[in-house]
Amino acid sequence: MKPNEDIFSINSKDEFNAHALAIFKHQAINGEVYKEYIHHLKLDVEQVKRIEEIPFLPISFFKTHRILSSKNPIEVTFSSSGTTGMVQSNHYVTEVYRYEQSYQKAFDEFYGSITGYCFLALLPSYQQRSGSSLIYMVNDLIEKSKHSQSGYFLYNHDDLFEALVELKAKNQPTILIGVTYALLDFIEQYDIDFPELIVMETGGMKGKRKEMVREELHEQLTKGFNVPAIHSEYGMTELLSQAYSLGDGIFNCPNWMKVLIRDTNDPLSLIQNGKTGGINVIDLANINSCSFIATQDLGRINNDGSFEVLGRFDNADIRGCNLLVQ
Template sequence: MDVATMLGAPGDALRLPQQQWETGATEVLRQSFRYHFDRNDFFRAQCDADGVVPDDVRSRADLQRIPLLPVSMFKRPDAHVLMTASLADVEAEIRSTGTGGVPSVARRDTTTATRALNGIFASYREFFALSKGAGLFLSPSTAETPEMGMVKVFNILNGVFDDHVYLVKDYAFDPDEAMAYLKRWDGEMTRHIIGPPFLVNRLLRFLELEEIELKLDPESMVITLGGWKRYTGESISRDEFDGKLNRYLGVSPDRIRDMYGMIESNMLAIECEHHRKHVPPWCYVSIRDVSDPGKELPAGQTGGIAILDALNTSYPGFLMSEDVGEVDESPCACGRNGQTVSFRRRRQGAELGCCAVSIEKFIDSQEIVAECAVPAAAAGH
């Protein structure tokens, strides 16, 4: 199965027998490896140093030989050296800023942008089966944050809804406004909530403090992306999160779906109803020894998450992330095969960074400023 076929029918590709999945993933990644090997001098030098050529990749076991780009390189001012495509062919720049304030910049040429858009939308249809309803986006719009990767990924989803609204404006979020929209759509459209976990959690805290229980619809979904750790270091408990969504909004756990990805890759791993995040068929997740990134660990062991992505023609999509987790290749009860990935934490010494982190940090800073402001009348006394 080639990349175009995978993009057109990701559900079919994910339901192939495991051996066929291995063969298909290996072939599309070998082709991608050859593409960048032939066109990218920087990457070719890495391959020469490691003594590897595309013909060396014959089986899944050989994928670990493909050189990896550390995602930290995308923060460098000379990150353009990573490019296979010409800068003149770049259609979009996606950015993510974490607690350190230095943005990662990932550039997409037209081919990569087209493939990524097709792949993400097809994956949404496969896992969510949404084609109508109302979307309450607890995030800024792309008009406000046009280069933010998380927002762009959410924005692809809004095309399936009959109505939608973005509720983070000028980096401020008002839960009363969220409630007004949910009540306005009641009885008219199935209501769905989309946003990073910390903002959905803010809405839940509001409902808890106000002792409000507003039941959504039987088919309502809550879709999250952006990590479960706040910039303060505090973690959001998934079990507690799901429990409160069920209590205060009536959303059952199988309708709560989290996603995992990073702006440097086109991989978006989406949860099925059994809360396993399925790696798309055009990607392969390789778990590496944290102390020796050249060593691949068996499925089930915890280590550094490396992502090999066959969609990217902008730069080699073979990335060593700063995340730690594991893959599972056991059959999933949903009927899909391949890999599922679990994110555990950031690697020690790595900056906590994603779009959601920077949004949360800014919202908190604005709220603190507002709370500390001295009213004009009081200032006159």
């Protein structure tokens, strides 16, 4: 199997595994940093026959190295958010259309057609800096929705409130994508009664508020917007795919993405479902960078394949991607 075959048409576990192994071998040969990392592990690439045997690159490498497995020109560089003086991660993307395909197809899988929604964005911390992959995605969703009221609301909460009232009156399916602290700021000012609204929090207080456990946060947001559940997106600068939660902090991946859980004491070993450990992500859309990333998030996998994000490793940098400490 060639590693550039259409990964977005995967519809079985066997297909996923075959694609993952093909991409692993491609990146183990063509990714200089990943190749060196594998060399230091003294791993024979040809002996890797199962995805559970694939080594995952620590996500911190994106702060110190150019993680590439392609010679193609870089089309866009996504950078992580962070406080002043914090080293940012950089994700060099050589084929940005893969990112566009990934989030468009994932959205269609979880929510249906983009054109069926009005998108409202309350993302001040992301909007006020350059290099945000989230802003790149939201810009595209707003444009493709072709809805006249789709757009950003920086700090103009009055306009956002008026838009929500109007959209509810028109029975317009609407998604409000917001950074956590901004959503909390908004509901402290306004009483919203819009049960059909999809509120999607992207995580992170950005140093604006004290971190909260997910249950407390979602309880406040469900009451504030009078919605039955809070949706969430699990993505990060270093990935080209996202998982989504339609409520209760239970995330599911699109068919070209998979989460595995590693032992916190032995990062090269995986642990069984139901146990807490470090989140490893396989993102097959990230073919020209690295598709096998060991994040600094803690989580667990449920028996149905869904997963939960339970916090961060101690001393890990705080940044906004559903990094709610519990």
